[in-house]
Amino acid sequence: MDLRPLDIHDDDLMSAVFRVVDRGTSLGREEMPRATEQEWVGGVRAPDSGERAVHLGAFVDGEVVGVATAYLFLLDNTDKAWFEVVVDPDHRRSGIGSALVARLTEVATADGRTQLTGGTKIPFDRVEDHPYRAFAEHHGFARSNVEVVRHLDLPVPEASLSAWADQAAAAAADYRIETHVGSFPDEHAESLCVLLGQLAVDAPTGDVVYEEEVMTPERLAERYEMSAAMGRETFETIALSPDGVVAAQSTLQVPLDPEGRDVWQWGTFVHREHRGHRLGLAVKTANLRAVQEQRPHVARVTTQNGETNDFMISINELIGFRPVEASMEFLRRV
Ligand SMILES: CC(C)(COP(=O)(O)OP(=O)(O)OC[C@H]1O[C@@H](n2cnc3c(N)ncnc32)[C@H](O)[C@@H]1OP(=O)(O)O)[C@@H](O)C(=O)NCCC(=O)NCCS
Structure with a gap:
């Protein structure tokens, strides 16, 4: 070899x-x-x-x-x-x-x-004894986090989406919800990057402590280029505060191929100063609605969250996501 x-x-x-x-x-x-x-x-x-x-x-x-x-x-x-x-x-x-x-x-x-990390997907009933875990432990890695992978079958009934949108709007009347498909406006790019950078800090990540990520408009543009190269389109829904700051965001990666069925949920994040207004539900449901309307060929959304991420999980369960497998992460300190 x-x-x-x-x-x-x-x-x-x-x-x-x-x-x-x-x-x-x-x-x-x-x-x-x-x-x-x-x-x-x-x-x-x-x-x-x-x-x-x-x-x-x-x-x-x-x-x-x-x-x-x-x-x-x-x-x-x-x-x-x-x-x-x-x-x-x-x-x-x-x-x-x-x-x-x-x-x-x-x-x-x-x-x-000094911190070597990695991960793998395994069935829930094999979290303790899966061979991939045995392999990781054989090499000095220990379990650092377990996330739950969930699927949502599409379409979500329109009546449910509008009921959740109304519920969210009642708590967030001062915010404007916008969905951007395939490109993102330069005027809000810096503000969106603040949220994308904080996601790794505020989402639970087990034993690995992440620093805030340096997200820049240049890296955001690279992400859009990557999606296009992958044959996907980015659906980004944001909530804008009255003073024009991006207060919340949610990203879906959607295949352009009409045969493509699977949509990937990337981050959903509400800025620390804007929590408690149902903005997470607002951006998530508006984004799903836009995908269903514009790309009716897609059939399923995949997401994953830390077991302790109660707020995000409660939104996902409300919308209808169901657990399907575990995503296990490992850490070796050297
Ligand atoms: C995990 C993976 C990379 C292992 O590759 P591999 O070439 O079979 O690994 P090795 O032959 O080097 O195995 C090294 C040791 O890991 C452990 N191990 C590996 N596979 C195992 C299995 N199926 N059952 C029990 N222990 C296992 C054993 O201790 C093994 O040593 P041994 O064969 O002398 O007993 C491979 O199974 C794989 O591609 N899995 C899917 C991708 C993945 O999940 N990768 C991340 C894993 S953390």
């Missing part, structure tokens, strides 16, 4: 890499949403000025059979690295995952990182 950096601009190689990732991450959870090749490769290739990504492949007889990436944050959280490791199901238990983790650990520690 041979480990080498991946040339992420080699189309044939990336098709083979995608097959490993798709087979490896969908094993035993085939009914869960899967990224398409365009989504996955588009995401890997998209530049993000806030992080450096190191991609490695494990090759047997010239074929890629394992893939690993270390994400090294550059503008904040520079003590941390996020690892992703996947081995093709036909090549497991032969030390490939271990070799990849060892190499990523060298890369991250040489870069001064």
Whole structure:
């Protein structure tokens, strides 16, 4: 077995890499949403000025059979690295995952990182004894957080959406709700970035303590470019305060392909000074409504939250999201 950096601009190689990732991450959870090749490769290739990504492949007889990436944050959280490791199901238990983790650990520690993190999706009833957890613990990682992944079937009845919108509007009469599709207005970009940066601090993240993320209008523009490269469109709903500040936001990633069924919920965040006005419900339901109206082909939304994130979970349960699997995160301090 041979480990080498991946040339992420080699189309044939990336098709083979995608097959490993798709087979490896969908094993035993085939009914869960899967990224398409365009989504996955588009995401890997998209530049993000806030992080450096190191991609490695494990090759047997010239074929890629394992893939690993270390994400090294550059503008904040520079003590941390996020690892992703996947081995093709036909090549497991032969030390490939271990070799990849060892190499990523060298890369991250040489870069001064002291908190190595990563995660995986597993069924609720295997949180204590899943083999992926055994693998992580074998390498000195410990469970740091468990999030609950939830699905919502679309469409949500229009009558429910308008009832929630009315309920939210009654508590937030002073705020204006706006939905932006595919691009975001420059005049509110700085203000939105404040919220996007604070999300990692205020959302519960278990034993890993994140610093505020440095989000800039440039990185926001990069995110929009990434979505487009993935064949997706960003639906961003915001609540504007009377003085024009973005007080709340919610982001959905929606496939443009009319065959695409799965929508991804990214963050929903209400600014600390604007909580208690049902703005979370307001932006979330307005965003869903816009997606249902404009992209009627989509059928399901996936979201995930920390087990202790009571406010967000209560909104999700009200809307009809149901738990489907656990997302387990790991931490190794070096
Ligand atoms: C987790 C994963 C990367 C392991 O890859 P791998 O190449 O099979 O791992 P290794 O052969 O290096 O295993 C090293 C050790 O981990 C533990 N381990 C790995 N798979 C295991 C399993 N199915 N059951 C129990 N222990 C296991 C064992 O201690 C093993 O050592 P041993 O084979 O000498 O007993 C692979 O199963 C995978 O791709 N999973 C899906 C993606 C994922 O969830 N990645 C993140 C995991 S935290």
